[in-house]
Amino acid sequence: MSAIFEVQQLRRNFGGLVVTNDVSISMAKGDRIALIGPNGAGKTTFVNLVTGNLKPSSGSVKLAGEDVTALNSMQRVRRGLVRSFQVTRLFYDMTPEEHVSLAVLQREGKSGRMFGSHAGMPEVMEETYDILGTLGLTALARSRVSEIAYGQQRLLEIALALALKPKVLLLDEPAAGVPQSDTGRIEQALEKLPADLAVLMIEHDMDLVFRFAKRVVVLAAGTVIFDGSPSDVTNDARVREAYLGSYANAGSAA
Numbered sequence: 667m668s669a670i671f672e673v674q675q676l677r678r679n680f681g682g683l684v685v686t687n688d689v690s691i692s693m694a695k696g697d698r699i700a701l702i703g704p705n706g707a708g709k710t711t712f713v714n715l716v717t718g719n720l721k722p723s724s725g726s727v728k729l730a731g732e733d734v735t736a737l738n739s740m741q742r743v744r745r746g747l748v749r750s751f752q753v754t755r756l757f758y759d760m761t762p763e764e765h766v767s768l769a770v771l772q773r774e775g776k777s778g779r780m781f782g783s784h785a786g787m788p789e790v791m792e793e794t795y796d797i798l799g800t801l802g803l804t805a806l807a808r809s810r811v812s813e814i815a816y817g818q819q820r821l822l823e824i825a826l827a828l829a830l831k832p833k834v835l836l837l838d839e840p841a842a843g844v845p846q847s848d849t850g851r852i853e854q855a856l857e858k859l860p861a862d863l864a865v866l867m868i869e870h871d872m873d874l875v876f877r878f879a880k881r882v883v884v885l886a887a888g889t890v891i892f893d894g895s896p897s898d899v900t901n902d903a904r905v906r907e908a909y910l911g912s913y914a915n916a917g918s919a920a
């Protein structure tokens with residue numbers, strides 16, 4: 667299958683420090699990839715390079731065959747390369763319904779409409795409730811964000827990303843800060859993401875990584891040291907040395 671997303675030889679230096687070292691990753695429609703690695707491995711830098719928040723020193727990013735390396739992050743979002751929003755960007759007095767419907771309107775270039783006027787637009791509300799349903803948020807659609815649990819706020823971030831109709835979705839630690847008792851809810855929601863969407867997730871919770879990912883990419887010191895199946899990753903000597911060893915020793919994933 668042809669790649670929907672292709673990163674080739676992406677490199678970023680900060681002074682003399684090579685933080686992203688000629689990283690190449692490609693994804694097909696429907697891929698579910700977890701990007702893992704120890705603290706400081708370069709995961710966040712990689713995502714920033716891919717989204718256009720940071721300029722690479724060299725290398726390229728292609729989306730659906732188009733080279734988007736020279737485009738800014740908004741231009742990449744419009745083409746379908748979307749990163750999940752952060753809880754810090756939610757409005758606590760607004761409801762999930764309002765958040766998602768406004769995101770749908772924004773995607774359609776109609777964000778200038780008066781707040782609330784979209785309630786009469788059946789197609790916007792239908793799409794809003796489809797997305798909220800996917801994330802298991804329908805029952806909370808009209809609650810204020812301030813009244814819903816943190817794990818559900820994190821799901822709302824993903825709902826906002828889906829409202830932009832991504833081809834490729836980058837999830838930055840969707841379970842971070844979520845109590846263990848609620849991670850099952852995140853996992854169930856991730857399972858219901860559209861089948862043809864390519865998803866790349868950075869996550870520290872190794873249980874979630876192993877349940878979600880069909881493929882695992884391991885970064886260490888800016889270099890891809892493993893790209894393969896979850897069943898092989900734990901047996902790989904370099905990975906054990908670079909990552910899982912430190913995970914076991916430190917007692918925390920990163």
Ligand SMILES: Nc1ncnc2c1ncn2[C@@H]1O[C@H](COP(=O)(O)OP(=O)(O)OP(=O)(O)O)[C@@H](O)[C@H]1O
Pocket residue numbers: 680683685703704705706707708709710711712920
């Ligand atoms: N703007 C910058 N200037 C200099 N060095 C930087 C900059 N941004 C990141 N780094 C360095 O790049 C390396 C990779 O950082 P990055 O945050 O991408 O790692 P990470 O894998 O996301 O780590 P973590 O899991 O702790 O979030 C670190 O050594 C960091 O100190």
